[in-house]
Amino acid sequence: MPAVKETVDQVKAIDVDQYKYGFETEVEVDKAPKGLNEDIVRLISAKKNEPAWMLEWRLDAFRRWLTMREPTWARVDYPEIDFQDIHYYAAPKKNAAPKTIDDVDPAILDTYKKLGIPLREQEILAGVQQSKVAVDAVFDSVSVATTFKEELKKAGVIFCSISEAMREHPELVQKYIGTVVPVTDNYYATLNSAVFTDGSFVYVPKGVRCPMELSTYFRINEKNTGQFERTLIIVEEGGYVSYLEGCTAPQRDENQLHAAVVELIALDDAEIKDSTVQNWYPGDKDGKGGIYNFVTKRGDCRGKNSKISWTQVETGSAITWKYPSCILRGEGSRGEFYSIAVSNGRQQVDSGTKMIHLGKNTTSRIISKGISAGHSQNTYRGLVSAHRRATGARNFTNCDSLLIGNKCGAHTVPYIESKNGSAIFEHEATTSKISEEQLFYCMQRGLSEEEATALIVNGFVKDVLQQLPMEFAVEAQKLISISLEGSVG
Amino acid sequence: MLEIRNLHVSIEDKKILNGLNLTVHDGEVAAIMGPNGSGKSTLSYVIAGKEDYEILDGEILLDGENVLEMEPDARAAAGIFLAFQYPLEIPGVATMTFLKAAMQAQRKARGEVELSTAEFMKRVRDGANQLGIPQDMLKRGLNVGFSGGEKKRMEILQMALLEPKFCILDETDSGLDIDALKVVSEGVNRLRGKDRSFLVITHYQRLLNYIVPDTVHVMAHGQVVKSGGKELALELEANGYADYKTLAA
Ligand SMILES: Nc1ncnc2c1ncn2[C@@H]1O[C@H](COP(=O)(O)OP(=O)(O)O)[C@@H](O)[C@H]1O
Numbered sequence: 001m002p003a004v005k006e007t008v009d010q011v012k013a014i015d016v017d018q019y020k021y022g023f024e025t026e027v028e029v030d031k032a033p034k035g036l037n038e039d040i041v042r043l044i045s046a047k048k049n050e051p052a053w054m055l056e057w058r059l060d061a062f063r064r065w066l067t068m069r070e071p072t073w074a075r076v077d078y079p080e081i082d083f084q085d086i087h088y089y090a091a092p093k094k095n096a097a098p099k100t101i102d103d104v105d106p107a108i109l110d111t112y113k114k115l116g117i118p119l120r121e122q123e124i125l126a127g128v129q130q131s132k133v134a135v136d137a138v139f140d141s142v143s144v145a146t147t148f149k150e151e152l153k154k155a156g157v158i159f160c161s162i163s164e165a166m167r168e169h170p171e172l173v174q175k176y177i178g179t180v181v182p183v184t185d186n187y188y189a190t191l192n193s194a195v196f197t198d199g200s201f202v203y204v205p206k207g208v209r210c211p212m213e214l215s216t217y218f219r220i221n222e223k224n225t226g227q228f229e230r231t232l233i234i235v236e237e238g239g240y241v242s243y244l245e246g247c248t249a250p251q252r253d254e255n256q257l258h259a260a261v262v263e264l265i266a267l268d269d270a271e272i273k274d275s276t277v278q279n280w281y282p283g284d285k286d287g288k289g290g291i292y293n294f295v296t297k298r299g300d301c302r303g304k305n306s307k308i309s310w311t312q313v314e315t316g317s318a319i320t321w322k323y324p325s326c327i328l329r330g331e332g333s334r335g336e337f338y339s340i341a342v343s344n345g346r347q348q349v350d351s352g353t354k355m356i357h358l359g360k361n362t363t364s365r366i367i368s369k370g371i372s373a374g375h376s377q378n379t380y381r382g383l384v385s386a387h388r389r390a391t392g393a394r395n396f397t398n399c400d401s402l403l404i405g406n407k408c409g410a411h412t413v414p415y416i417e418s419k420n421g422s423a424i425f426e427h428e429a430t431t432s433k434i435s436e437e438q439l440f441y442c443m444q445r446g447l448s449e450e451e452a453t454a455l456i457v458n459g460f461v462k463d464v465l466q467q468l469p470m471e472f473a474v475e476a477q478k479l480i481s482i483s484l485e486g487s488v489g
Numbered sequence: 490m491l492e493i494r495n496l497h498v499s500i501e502d503k504k505i506l507n508g509l510n511l512t513v514h515d516g517e518v519a520a521i522m523g524p525n526g527s528g529k530s531t532l533s534y535v536i537a538g539k540e541d542y543e544i545l546d547g548e549i550l551l552d553g554e555n556v557l558e559m560e561p562d563a564r565a566a567a568g569i570f571l572a573f574q575y576p577l578e579i580p581g582v583a584t585m586t587f588l589k590a591a592m593q594a595q596r597k598a599r600g601e602v603e604l605s606t607a608e609f610m611k612r613v614r615d616g617a618n619q620l621g622i623p624q625d626m627l628k629r630g631l632n633v634g635f636s637g638g639e640k641k642r643m644e645i646l647q648m649a650l651l652e653p654k655f656c657i658l659d660e661t662d663s664g665l666d667i668d669a670l671k672v673v674s675e676g677v678n679r680l681r682g683k684d685r686s687f688l689v690i691t692h693y694q695r696l697l698n699y700i701v702p703d704t705v706h707v708m709a710h711g712q713v714v715k716s717g718g719k720e721l722a723l724e725l726e727a728n729g730y731a732d733y734k735t736l737a738a
């Protein structure tokens with residue numbers, strides 16, 4: 001078990017309360033004043049040199065947002081957010097629009113290097129990584145670099161920041177943005193529509209299998225700044241892409257807001273695999289600080305026999321509110337949701353998925369593994385629905401919770417709505433505890449307490465980890481063990 | 490090999506072991522017999538280092554060294570092995586993976602080099618064959634969905650692979666049919682040797698027909714109340730535990 005050994009070594013190397021990615025980068029920033037109003041929305045749009053229709057779209061969202069209320073149905077508890085006390089735009093000043101990687105502020109390149117994400121292509125190629133991964137690096141409100149763009153272009157794949165896409169491919173953006181997550185979808189999505197600053201854009205043309213993994217690495221650095229990113233992925237007929245996002249933030253006493261929107265569109269026979277390894281700063285052991293992660297992710301299986309698969313590994317954030325979903329519109333389309341949500345300390349997680357069966361013979365599969373430790377609360381909330389025309393719809397849901405210690409909570413809230421008599425929905429759920437007995441048994445065989453915990457947890461999440469691209473599975477496994485450090489005994 | 494002196498143990502304010510004394514010599518197979526609730530499993534857990542027990546007095550020496558201060562994994566590395574009365578299930582962790590993790594952890598703790606994968610696989614396969622454990626069982630989650638008999642065989646396989654010097658078998662015969670009992674007993678007998686000692690805990694004399702002990706100790710109310718040779722087991726079989734229940738009461 002080399003992975004277990006590595007995990008344990010890594011766990012030992014850090015303190016219980018030591019979030020490894022908690023450092024801060026000193027860069028000069030160009031920041032919007034605190035507060036939210038139409039001028040701020042205009043400022044963001046101007047900073048991005050956006051077309052006029054985009055500004056109108058944002059303003060419309062902003063006006064609607066003013067009439068909306070923050071949702072309260074999730075099982076999370078936090079003081080009211082003062083939306084006027086946040087900066088909605090922050091960008092590194094030096095070389096605001098880097099043309100090549102050499103124009104990027106070395107302090108920022110260093111940051112990504114420290115995070116284990118080299119941005120220089122020659123460094124990536126020289127690295128140990130076997131397969132190539134293209135990276136879009138988003139630092140606070142802007143994308144600072146995107147690697148392997150040229151190589152992807154040869155294959156016909158567009159991979160760039162959404163700001164760039166708005167300038168270079170406005171027709172694509174205008175055609176698809178807001179078609180999966182409508183402007184008025186929910187409070188945070190509407191806010192995002194008004195003030196989103198950057199994110200990634202992917203377009204895979206007809207019949208193309210994207211030649212490498214694509215990934216975006218989100219980093220919040222600036223204080224009192226919200227990150228509102230927007231990702232849009234479109235895969236045309238018969239195309240395929242695997243996309244991964246990772247996220248970290250400095251360790252700070254105050255809470256920071258991250259409200260993202262991700263839209264995926266798969267046309268006939270297209271496939272999108274979206275994986276996330278979310279490791280925002282979770283706050284300290286007493287619940288001070290940490291990121292509020294309020295995210296709307298949705299995929300639209302628009303074409304027949306299309307497939308969208310979400311794999312989520314969540315270990316960070318003070319609060320997670322996130323339900324990556326699939327609209328199964330195309331006949332024979334398939335949605336998948338694989339999730340590991342780890343909570344420790346005072347973290348609160350309310351997450352899950354929605355599988356909305358609209359088309360005939362659509363299928364979906366949900367595998368959710370929640371691990372709660374410390375004083376955390378971890379809720380799975382999932383909806384599976386069948387429209388009256390969704391003849392032959394099928395869903396299988398398996399929802400397992402693992403408790404470590406006895407001060408944490410795990411909750412499962414499944415909603416099932418079927419308007420078609422032929423739909424078959426199956427639901428399985430279990431809750432278990434890592435028992436003292438199991439730990440003692442493993443230790444009696446010679447494993448240390450950390451090794452025993454890592455082994456048991458790895459066994460619990462195995463089915464989901466297998467869904468991640470190889471390069472990230474080992475990383476994710478380590479992350480999970482580190483997040484649970486200090487939770488036993 | 491093992492020496493227990495004046496051991497007093499309680500759990501949740503309930504006194505369970507009351508000044509227990511026991512010596513097991515190198516290469517000796519000692520049987521402990523006693524009625525249900527007399528403290529046999531408690532004794533095995535305390536030797537192996539399970540938490541929650543309060544050691545009020547006494548000591549447990551393994552080759553002269555007091556093990557009471559050691560963590561369970563350190564005791565395992567020092568050569569103590571407990572075949573559980575009720576082996577635990579570890580879902581999602583393939584038996585093979587578990588065996589490897591345990592073997593390498595103990596080797597590391599003892600400062601020995603890791604086994605090569607080929608050597609490890611060979612040992613596991615041979616050991617499994619000898620105990621009639623099918624190879625595909627090694628791919629399944631440890632003990633998950635195993636029958637009672639399969640779990641007990643798996644305990645003996647682990648014992649064989651880990652090569653401990655002091656082996657405790659807690660009611661290994663319970664839940665075994667006669668064929669399984671033979672296979673398991675043969676497995677244990679193969680491991681007997683001058684440097685390895687056994688503490689065989691059982692309720693019934695039956696097991697001792699297959700694993701013939703050198704000494705037999707009768708336990709009642711948390712004490713060893715009588716010790717003798719293997720004929721003592723037969724005597725108990727004939728007369729039952731009734732005498733001892735009143736004796737210590
Ligand atoms: N965790 C515990 N809490 C309270 N009492 C216990 C606990 N474990 C064992 N006991 C009690 O200790 C006594 C001895 O149990 P045990 O060692 O399992 O006996 P045996 O193995 O000889 O049947 C019994 O009366 C049992 O109920």
Ligand SMILES: [Mg+2]
Binds near residue numbers: 574659660
């Ligand atoms: Mg017992």
